[in-house]
Amino acid sequence: MAAKTYGIDLGTNTIKVYKKGEGVILHERNIIAIENKKKVIAVGDEAYEMNEKAPATIKVVSPVRSGVIADISNMQRLLTSIISKVNGGKKSTSTFYISVPTDITSVEKKSFYDTVLASNSKVKDISIVEKSIADALGVGLDITNARGVMVVNIGADTTEISIISLGGIVLSKLINVGGNKLDESIKLYVKKKYNLAIGSKTAETIKINLASALPGSDETIAVFGRNIVNGLPAQMDINSEMVYDSIKEYLHTIVDAIKVILERTPPEISSDIIESGIYVTGGSSAIKGLDTLIASNTDLKVNICDKADSTVVEGLGRIIEEPDLKELAYNIKQMTTRR
Numbered sequence: 001m002a003a004k005t006y007g008i009d010l011g012t013n014t015i016k017v018y019k020k021g022e023g024v025i026l027h028e029r030n031i032i033a034i035e036n037k038k039k040v041i042a043v044g045d046e047a048y049e050m051n052e053k054a055p056a057t058i059k060v061v062s063p064v065r066s067g068v069i070a071d072i073s074n075m076q077r078l079l080t081s082i083i084s085k086v087n088g089g090k091k092s093t094s095t096f097y098i099s100v101p102t103d104i105t106s107v108e109k110k111s112f113y114d115t116v117l118a119s120n121s122k123v124k125d126i127s128i129v130e131k132s133i134a135d136a137l138g139v140g141l142d143i144t145n146a147r148g149v150m151v152v153n154i155g156a157d158t159t160e161i162s163i164i165s166l167g168g169i170v171l172s173k174l175i176n177v178g179g180n181k182l183d184e185s186i187k188l189y190v191k192k193k194y195n196l197a198i199g200s201k202t203a204e205t206i207k208i209n210l211a212s213a214l215p216g217s218d219e220t221i222a223v224f225g226r227n228i229v230n231g232l233p234a235q236m237d238i239n240s241e242m243v244y245d246s247i248k249e250y251l252h253t254i255v256d257a258i259k260v261i262l263e264r265t266p267p268e269i270s271s272d273i274i275e276s277g278i279y280v281t282g283g284s285s286a287i288k289g290l291d292t293l294i295a296s297n298t299d300l301k302v303n304i305c306d307k308a309d310s311t312v313v314e315g316l317g318r319i320i321e322e323p324d325l326k327e328l329a330y331n332i333k334q335m336t337t338r339r
Protein backbone atom coordinates (compact mmCIF):
# COMPACT_ATOMS: atom_id res chain seq x y z
CA MET A 1 0.00 0.00 0.00
CA ALA A 2 1.30 3.50 -0.91
CA ALA A 3 2.71 5.65 1.91
CA LYS A 4 0.37 8.36 3.22
CA THR A 5 1.12 11.80 4.56
CA TYR A 6 -0.92 13.46 7.30
CA GLY A 7 -0.87 16.82 9.08
CA ILE A 8 -2.16 16.70 12.65
CA ASP A 9 -3.18 19.62 14.88
CA LEU A 10 -3.74 18.30 18.40
CA GLY A 11 -5.61 21.17 20.06
CA THR A 12 -7.05 21.32 23.56
CA ASN A 13 -10.65 20.98 22.39
CA THR A 14 -10.31 19.70 18.86
CA ILE A 15 -8.16 17.39 16.76
CA LYS A 16 -7.81 18.13 13.06
CA VAL A 17 -6.24 15.95 10.39
CA TYR A 18 -5.11 16.90 6.89
CA LYS A 19 -4.41 14.17 4.34
CA LYS A 20 -2.07 14.78 1.41
CA GLY A 21 -4.03 15.19 -1.81
CA GLU A 22 -7.40 15.30 -0.01
CA GLY A 23 -7.41 18.27 2.42
CA VAL A 24 -8.85 18.38 5.95
CA ILE A 25 -10.48 14.98 6.46
CA LEU A 26 -11.19 15.06 10.19
CA HIS A 27 -12.22 17.77 12.66
CA GLU A 28 -13.47 16.32 15.93
CA ARG A 29 -13.38 16.90 19.66
CA ASN A 30 -10.10 15.84 21.27
CA ILE A 31 -11.72 13.68 23.92
CA ILE A 32 -11.89 9.99 24.85
CA ALA A 33 -14.36 7.88 26.86
CA ILE A 34 -12.99 4.95 28.89
CA GLU A 35 -14.97 2.28 30.68
CA ASN A 36 -13.72 0.71 33.91
CA LYS A 37 -10.35 2.45 33.50
CA LYS A 38 -9.42 0.14 30.61
CA LYS A 39 -11.72 -0.11 27.63
CA VAL A 40 -11.93 2.72 25.10
CA ILE A 41 -15.62 2.99 24.25
CA ALA A 42 -15.61 6.20 22.18
CA VAL A 43 -13.30 8.91 20.87
CA GLY A 44 -13.80 12.32 19.30
CA ASP A 45 -17.31 13.74 18.82
CA GLU A 46 -18.91 10.49 19.98
CA ALA A 47 -17.03 10.70 23.31
CA TYR A 48 -17.93 14.38 23.63
CA GLU A 49 -21.62 13.45 23.49
CA MET A 50 -21.04 11.37 26.65
CA ASN A 51 -19.31 14.18 28.52
CA GLU A 52 -21.08 15.21 31.76
CA LYS A 53 -23.71 12.52 31.14
CA ALA A 54 -21.77 9.29 31.73
CA PRO A 55 -22.14 6.97 34.75
CA ALA A 56 -19.27 6.66 37.26
CA THR A 57 -17.82 3.63 35.43
CA ILE A 58 -17.16 5.72 32.30
CA LYS A 59 -14.53 8.46 32.43
CA VAL A 60 -14.53 11.09 29.70
CA VAL A 61 -11.08 12.65 29.44
CA SER A 62 -9.52 15.53 27.47
CA PRO A 63 -5.84 14.51 27.16
CA VAL A 64 -4.59 17.95 26.03
CA ARG A 65 -4.79 20.77 28.55
CA SER A 66 -3.52 24.31 28.15
CA GLY A 67 -2.09 23.34 24.76
CA VAL A 68 0.17 20.54 26.07
CA ILE A 69 -0.36 16.78 26.38
CA ALA A 70 -1.34 16.30 30.01
CA ASP A 71 -2.39 12.64 29.75
CA ILE A 72 0.05 10.84 27.45
CA SER A 73 -1.41 7.34 27.59
CA ASN A 74 -4.95 8.48 26.78
CA MET A 75 -3.67 10.79 24.03
CA GLN A 76 -1.90 7.78 22.48
CA ARG A 77 -5.05 5.67 22.66
CA LEU A 78 -7.15 8.45 21.17
CA LEU A 79 -4.68 9.12 18.37
CA THR A 80 -4.29 5.40 17.59
CA SER A 81 -8.03 5.22 17.13
CA ILE A 82 -8.19 8.43 15.02
CA ILE A 83 -5.31 7.31 12.76
CA SER A 84 -6.92 3.92 12.30
CA LYS A 85 -10.18 5.70 11.40
CA VAL A 86 -8.59 7.97 8.78
CA ASN A 87 -6.69 4.97 7.39
CA GLY A 88 -9.95 3.06 6.93
CA GLY A 89 -9.08 0.61 9.71
CA LYS A 90 -5.86 -0.50 7.99
CA LYS A 91 -2.28 0.03 9.07
CA SER A 92 -0.26 1.78 6.40
CA THR A 93 3.18 3.37 6.28
CA SER A 94 2.63 7.03 7.08
CA THR A 95 4.51 10.31 7.35
CA PHE A 96 3.26 12.89 9.84
CA TYR A 97 3.58 16.66 10.16
CA ILE A 98 2.54 17.84 13.62
CA SER A 99 2.06 21.34 14.97
CA VAL A 100 3.33 22.27 18.44
CA PRO A 101 2.92 25.54 20.37
CA THR A 102 6.13 27.58 20.38
CA ASP A 103 6.10 28.83 23.92
CA ILE A 104 6.25 25.42 25.67
CA THR A 105 9.26 23.43 26.91
CA SER A 106 11.21 21.04 24.66
CA VAL A 107 10.06 18.15 26.89
CA GLU A 108 6.44 19.15 26.24
CA LYS A 109 7.14 19.42 22.50
CA LYS A 110 8.79 16.00 22.49
CA SER A 111 5.68 14.48 24.04
CA PHE A 112 3.73 15.40 20.87
CA TYR A 113 6.39 13.58 18.82
CA ASP A 114 6.42 10.53 21.14
CA THR A 115 2.63 10.32 21.12
CA VAL A 116 2.44 10.23 17.32
CA LEU A 117 5.31 7.73 17.18
CA ALA A 118 3.56 5.40 19.64
CA SER A 119 0.16 5.71 17.99
CA ASN A 120 1.01 3.93 14.77
CA SER A 121 3.30 0.96 14.25
CA LYS A 122 4.17 2.02 10.70
CA VAL A 123 5.48 5.54 11.15
CA LYS A 124 7.89 6.44 8.35
CA ASP A 125 8.78 9.94 9.48
CA ILE A 126 7.57 12.70 11.81
CA SER A 127 8.24 16.39 11.19
CA ILE A 128 7.47 19.18 13.65
CA VAL A 129 6.07 22.58 12.70
CA GLU A 130 5.70 25.52 15.08
CA LYS A 131 1.96 26.12 15.46
CA SER A 132 2.16 29.83 14.63
CA ILE A 133 4.14 29.13 11.44
CA ALA A 134 1.45 26.69 10.30
CA ASP A 135 -1.21 29.18 11.41
CA ALA A 136 0.23 32.02 9.29
CA LEU A 137 0.54 29.70 6.27
CA GLY A 138 -3.06 28.56 6.77
CA VAL A 139 -4.16 32.19 6.63
CA GLY A 140 -2.49 32.30 3.21
CA LEU A 141 0.41 34.55 4.21
CA ASP A 142 3.84 34.42 2.61
CA ILE A 143 6.09 34.23 5.67
CA THR A 144 9.38 33.37 4.03
CA ASN A 145 10.20 36.98 3.05
CA ALA A 146 11.43 39.80 5.30
CA ARG A 147 7.97 41.27 5.92
CA GLY A 148 6.97 40.77 9.54
CA VAL A 149 3.47 39.55 10.41
CA MET A 150 1.56 39.24 13.67
CA VAL A 151 -0.70 36.24 14.22
CA VAL A 152 -2.94 35.78 17.28
CA ASN A 153 -4.50 32.32 17.68
CA ILE A 154 -7.32 32.32 20.25
CA GLY A 155 -8.16 28.67 20.85
CA ALA A 156 -9.84 26.72 23.65
CA ASP A 157 -7.36 26.83 26.54
CA THR A 158 -4.71 29.11 25.07
CA THR A 159 -4.02 32.25 23.10
CA GLU A 160 -0.73 32.27 21.21
CA ILE A 161 0.58 35.60 19.98
CA SER A 162 3.46 35.50 17.50
CA ILE A 163 5.57 37.79 15.37
CA ILE A 164 6.96 36.00 12.32
CA SER A 165 9.54 37.11 9.77
CA LEU A 166 11.80 35.28 7.28
CA GLY A 167 10.13 31.96 8.06
CA GLY A 168 11.01 32.14 11.76
CA ILE A 169 9.44 33.26 15.01
CA VAL A 170 10.78 36.56 16.25
CA LEU A 171 8.59 36.79 19.36
CA SER A 172 5.97 34.53 20.86
CA LYS A 173 3.78 34.45 23.94
CA LEU A 174 1.34 31.77 25.07
CA ILE A 175 -1.24 32.69 27.69
CA ASN A 176 -3.67 30.29 29.31
CA VAL A 177 -6.80 32.15 28.25
CA GLY A 178 -9.15 30.93 25.52
CA GLY A 179 -12.73 29.86 24.92
CA ASN A 180 -12.80 27.39 27.82
CA LYS A 181 -12.10 30.18 30.34
CA LEU A 182 -15.05 32.10 28.89
CA ASP A 183 -17.30 29.02 29.25
CA GLU A 184 -16.18 28.56 32.87
CA SER A 185 -16.83 32.20 33.61
CA ILE A 186 -20.33 32.06 32.09
CA LYS A 187 -21.04 28.93 34.16
CA LEU A 188 -19.97 30.62 37.40
CA TYR A 189 -21.84 33.82 36.63
CA VAL A 190 -25.12 32.01 35.89
CA LYS A 191 -24.74 30.01 39.11
CA LYS A 192 -24.01 33.04 41.26
CA LYS A 193 -26.54 35.38 39.77
CA TYR A 194 -29.45 33.03 39.01
CA ASN A 195 -28.78 30.04 41.29
CA LEU A 196 -28.76 27.91 38.14
CA ALA A 197 -26.16 25.15 37.70
CA ILE A 198 -25.41 24.57 34.00
CA GLY A 199 -23.03 22.15 32.25
CA SER A 200 -20.01 23.04 30.12
CA LYS A 201 -21.83 22.29 26.87
CA THR A 202 -24.64 24.68 27.78
CA ALA A 203 -22.11 27.35 28.73
CA GLU A 204 -20.40 26.92 25.35
CA THR A 205 -23.76 27.16 23.55
CA ILE A 206 -24.54 30.38 25.43
CA LYS A 207 -21.13 31.77 24.42
CA ILE A 208 -21.47 30.81 20.75
CA ASN A 209 -24.94 32.39 20.56
CA LEU A 210 -24.58 35.46 22.76
CA ALA A 211 -20.94 36.35 23.42
CA SER A 212 -19.82 39.76 22.25
CA ALA A 213 -16.58 41.59 22.93
CA LEU A 214 -18.52 44.87 23.05
CA PRO A 215 -21.36 45.98 25.33
CA GLY A 216 -24.78 46.95 24.04
CA SER A 217 -26.14 43.87 22.27
CA ASP A 218 -29.55 42.71 23.39
CA GLU A 219 -30.27 39.08 22.63
CA THR A 220 -31.69 36.32 24.80
CA ILE A 221 -31.75 32.53 24.76
CA ALA A 222 -33.49 30.04 27.01
CA VAL A 223 -31.20 27.57 28.81
CA PHE A 224 -31.80 24.55 30.99
CA GLY A 225 -30.03 23.59 34.19
CA ARG A 226 -30.63 22.70 37.83
CA ASN A 227 -31.88 25.19 40.40
CA ILE A 228 -29.29 24.95 43.19
CA VAL A 229 -31.76 26.13 45.84
CA ASN A 230 -34.48 23.52 45.36
CA GLY A 231 -32.46 21.00 43.32
CA LEU A 232 -35.05 20.84 40.54
CA PRO A 233 -34.54 21.12 36.78
CA ALA A 234 -35.16 24.70 35.65
CA GLN A 235 -35.27 26.89 32.56
CA MET A 236 -34.06 30.47 32.44
CA ASP A 237 -33.58 33.27 29.93
CA ILE A 238 -29.97 34.43 29.64
CA ASN A 239 -29.17 37.66 27.87
CA SER A 240 -26.13 38.93 26.01
CA GLU A 241 -25.35 41.75 28.46
CA MET A 242 -24.90 39.18 31.23
CA VAL A 243 -22.60 37.15 29.00
CA TYR A 244 -20.60 40.27 28.17
CA ASP A 245 -20.18 41.05 31.91
CA SER A 246 -18.92 37.54 32.58
CA ILE A 247 -16.31 37.40 29.79
CA LYS A 248 -15.04 40.95 29.32
CA GLU A 249 -12.18 40.62 31.81
CA TYR A 250 -10.71 37.65 29.91
CA LEU A 251 -11.02 39.42 26.57
CA HIS A 252 -9.09 42.35 28.01
CA THR A 253 -6.40 39.94 29.25
CA ILE A 254 -5.96 38.81 25.61
CA VAL A 255 -5.82 42.43 24.39
CA ASP A 256 -3.23 43.28 27.07
CA ALA A 257 -1.03 40.34 26.01
CA ILE A 258 -1.21 41.52 22.37
CA LYS A 259 -0.11 44.98 23.49
CA VAL A 260 2.84 43.54 25.45
CA ILE A 261 4.10 41.75 22.33
CA LEU A 262 3.58 44.86 20.19
CA GLU A 263 5.65 46.88 22.65
CA ARG A 264 8.52 44.39 22.30
CA THR A 265 8.34 44.14 18.49
CA PRO A 266 11.38 45.54 16.64
CA PRO A 267 10.49 48.89 14.95
CA GLU A 268 11.09 47.67 11.38
CA ILE A 269 8.60 44.85 11.92
CA SER A 270 6.15 47.24 13.61
CA SER A 271 5.93 49.24 10.40
CA ASP A 272 5.09 46.05 8.46
CA ILE A 273 2.33 45.28 10.97
CA ILE A 274 0.89 48.79 10.65
CA GLU A 275 0.44 48.06 6.93
CA SER A 276 -0.84 44.49 7.09
CA GLY A 277 -2.65 44.59 10.46
CA ILE A 278 -3.02 41.78 13.01
CA TYR A 279 -4.28 38.36 11.84
CA VAL A 280 -6.60 36.74 14.37
CA THR A 281 -7.29 32.99 14.10
CA GLY A 282 -8.51 30.10 16.31
CA GLY A 283 -12.09 29.05 17.05
CA SER A 284 -12.60 31.78 19.67
CA SER A 285 -11.87 34.53 17.14
CA ALA A 286 -15.51 34.10 16.06
CA ILE A 287 -16.68 36.08 19.10
CA LYS A 288 -18.63 39.06 17.82
CA GLY A 289 -16.89 42.43 17.99
CA LEU A 290 -13.48 40.98 18.90
CA ASP A 291 -11.87 42.64 15.87
CA THR A 292 -13.27 46.04 16.94
CA LEU A 293 -12.09 45.54 20.53
CA ILE A 294 -8.53 44.67 19.45
CA ALA A 295 -8.43 47.41 16.80
CA SER A 296 -9.62 50.13 19.18
CA ASN A 297 -7.03 49.13 21.79
CA THR A 298 -4.06 48.86 19.41
CA ASP A 299 -4.90 51.38 16.66
CA LEU A 300 -4.15 48.62 14.16
CA LYS A 301 -6.22 46.98 11.45
CA VAL A 302 -7.49 43.54 12.53
CA ASN A 303 -8.12 40.70 10.09
CA ILE A 304 -10.38 37.91 11.30
CA CYS A 305 -9.72 34.90 9.09
CA ASP A 306 -12.09 32.62 7.24
CA LYS A 307 -12.29 29.11 8.70
CA ALA A 308 -10.29 30.52 11.63
CA ASP A 309 -10.52 27.27 13.62
CA SER A 310 -8.70 25.35 10.87
CA THR A 311 -5.85 27.66 9.85
CA VAL A 312 -3.20 25.61 11.69
CA VAL A 313 -4.12 22.31 10.02
CA GLU A 314 -4.54 24.06 6.63
CA GLY A 315 -1.02 25.45 7.11
CA LEU A 316 0.32 21.94 7.76
CA GLY A 317 -1.44 21.02 4.53
CA ARG A 318 0.47 23.73 2.64
CA ILE A 319 3.77 22.40 3.97
CA ILE A 320 2.78 18.90 2.87
CA GLU A 321 1.68 19.98 -0.62
CA GLU A 322 4.18 22.75 -1.45
CA PRO A 323 7.82 21.53 -1.73
CA ASP A 324 9.22 25.08 -1.22
CA LEU A 325 7.70 25.19 2.27
CA LYS A 326 9.18 21.89 3.51
CA GLU A 327 12.11 23.71 5.14
CA LEU A 328 9.66 25.26 7.64
CA ALA A 329 9.30 21.82 9.25
CA TYR A 330 12.06 20.22 11.29
CA ASN A 331 12.87 16.82 12.75
CA ILE A 332 13.28 15.73 16.37
CA LYS A 333 17.10 15.98 16.22
CA GLN A 334 16.84 19.64 15.21
CA MET A 335 14.40 20.41 18.02
CA THR A 336 16.97 21.19 20.71
CA THR A 337 18.72 23.72 18.47
CA ARG A 338 15.48 25.65 17.95
CA ARG A 339 13.97 28.18 20.37
Ligand SMILES: Nc1ncnc2c1ncn2[C@@H]1O[C@H](COP(=O)(O)OP(=O)(O)OP(=O)(O)O)[C@@H](O)[C@H]1O
Pocket residue numbers: 010011012013014015066067154155156157158159178179180204207208211282283284285286287308309
Ligand atom coordinates in the same frame (compact mmCIF):
# COMPACT_ATOMS: atom_id res chain seq x y z
N1 LIG B 1 -18.85 30.66 16.84
C1 LIG B 1 -18.05 30.66 17.92
N2 LIG B 1 -18.09 31.69 18.81
C2 LIG B 1 -17.29 31.69 19.90
N3 LIG B 1 -16.41 30.70 20.20
C3 LIG B 1 -16.33 29.66 19.35
C4 LIG B 1 -17.13 29.56 18.18
N4 LIG B 1 -16.83 28.40 17.54
C5 LIG B 1 -15.89 27.78 18.29
N5 LIG B 1 -15.59 28.53 19.38
C6 LIG B 1 -14.64 28.20 20.45
O1 LIG B 1 -13.36 27.96 19.89
C7 LIG B 1 -12.63 27.10 20.77
C8 LIG B 1 -11.98 26.00 19.96
O2 LIG B 1 -11.08 26.60 19.07
P1 LIG B 1 -9.86 25.80 18.43
O3 LIG B 1 -10.35 24.59 17.74
O4 LIG B 1 -9.07 26.80 17.64
O5 LIG B 1 -9.06 25.41 19.76
P2 LIG B 1 -8.05 24.22 20.06
O6 LIG B 1 -7.06 24.14 18.95
O7 LIG B 1 -8.79 22.98 20.39
O8 LIG B 1 -7.39 24.77 21.40
P3 LIG B 1 -5.94 25.32 21.78
O9 LIG B 1 -5.49 26.16 20.60
O10 LIG B 1 -6.18 26.13 23.01
O11 LIG B 1 -5.09 24.12 22.02
C9 LIG B 1 -13.63 26.54 21.79
O12 LIG B 1 -13.48 27.22 23.02
C10 LIG B 1 -14.97 26.88 21.14
O13 LIG B 1 -16.01 27.07 22.10
